[in-house]
Amino acid sequence: MPYELAGRSSQKHRTRTALVTAARDLVRQGVTPTVEETAAAAAVSRTTAYRYFPNKRALLLAAHPEIAATSMLPANPPEDPAARLDAVVANFSAMILDTEAQQRTMLRLSLEAEAAERDALPLRQGRAIAWIAEALDGVRGELSEKQFGQLVLSIRATIGIEAIVWLVDVAGISRNDAVALTRWSAQALLQRARTVAPPTPSRSSKQGRPSNASLDRISNTPAATRPTRP
Amino acid sequence: MPYELAGRSSQKHRTRTALVTAARDLVRQGVTPTVEETAAAAAVSRTTAYRYFPNKRALLLAAHPEIAATSMLPANPPEDPAARLDAVVANFSAMILDTEAQQRTMLRLSLEAEAAERDALPLRQGRAIAWIAEALDGVRGELSEKQFGQLVLSIRATIGIEAIVWLVDVAGISRNDAVALTRWSAQALLQRARTVAPPTPSRSSKQGRPSNASLDRISNTPAATRPTRP
DNA sequence: GTCATCGTGGTACTTGAGTCCCACAAGGCC
DNA sequence: GGCCTTGTGGGACTCAAGTACCACGATGAC
Known part of the structure; x- marks a missing residue:
């Protein structure tokens, strides 16, 4: 106990x-x-x-900022999934910037874990997944369960504090521009998912290729043709 | 001196x-x-x-891993920008995973800087920008200089170690699946850019909206309609 | 050769993280 | 009231980061 x-x-x-x-x-x-x-x-x-x-x-x-909101949608949410997603991304980004110092601290702390304990502890699990999934409810039927989950993950990976930090610190753009870019990116991912499904995970060693015939030969590029490090 | x-x-x-x-x-x-x-x-x-x-x-x-490669393209690179980009992303991701421990250390160290010195020091500047730009050379003409730059940034923000770390540590997916997802995402961003240009930065306070009429009213959503934290 | 300069090594110190042990005091129980 | 459990406070310790100071030894100029 x-x-x-x-x-x-x-x-x-x-x-x-x-x-x-x-x-x-x-x-x-x-x-x-x-x-x-x-x-x-x-x-x-x-x-x-x-x-x-x-x-x-x-x-x-344990001091991770408490976000009580169970939804990032405005009071009268639009029907269009793209509009819903953009609203959620905009609000999510605003929330991230509001608590940027804390977000950075938590991100840093999560990286300080040893590889062994990273597996064990459920760190930094936020509600972004649920918020994005709610926004995209309307496209659930267009995709398989797995594909839908992958889409949500790819959007979250693109709009999170990690991306903001890189865009601001390393790329050197303003916070406003960084948010504009992530909003645009989120739209791109949604659009693409409604045309070409996201990769279904772990079915074979060749999984993950964009289902674009012209890419097949690239995806099979053996390691030997890769640039090598000295 | x-x-x-x-x-x-x-x-x-x-x-x-x-x-x-x-x-x-x-x-x-x-x-x-x-x-x-x-x-x-x-x-x-x-x-x-x-x-x-x-x-x-x-x-x-100062011990940042040295990557000597000036290009991430294979010996006989394809012409198609999408194929070129996928090759670069695949090779870049493989390189990231090869040096994952170092990449994680450098990411953590870059977050330990104080806000003041973050502005001063040019930390963690890699060659990814150049590699991606090289892959996308063929679409340079389709976009303005600014838009092209924004596209490159959004792709880099999506495929970097930051995204991999989140997908693996927090989302809990495998490294292979994470790479598959970032490759798919990069394709999505490119496709979208060739249809709807990325946001042009900092021209007005309203910059950054996806050029989608149905989104206008969302982008203008005032802060008061956002969910608030307690 | 001699001598001042300059790079280096060693020692001692402060501070914060983390651990261990013991004393004390507030709670419940009779 | 007394007594025992239990949460807490405080002191002492190790270790690593970072700083300050001084002594040694190699280098270059004369």
């Missing part, structure tokens, strides 16, 4: 909540607080903080 | 090279070495390592 559920659980719950709330407040300010600072802000001792979280990373991960 | 260019510069160059090489070897093994370990591997003292790099992060960033 985990520490926090045994014994005087309500007292423990208060202590844990104080820690998480303090951490959340500090992360929201864009800083990465020390364990001692977080504990002090929660009015508990550093030792107690380590009783609830095995390390600083776990403590800050 | 920076430390390494003044005085006995060739000796300093040897020392610096030894440090970077040692760091690169260690990062390639998937570990994040301590400064002391790196210095020992380079047969210099920890103190000297700090003379060349202000902190561990800078030292490891």
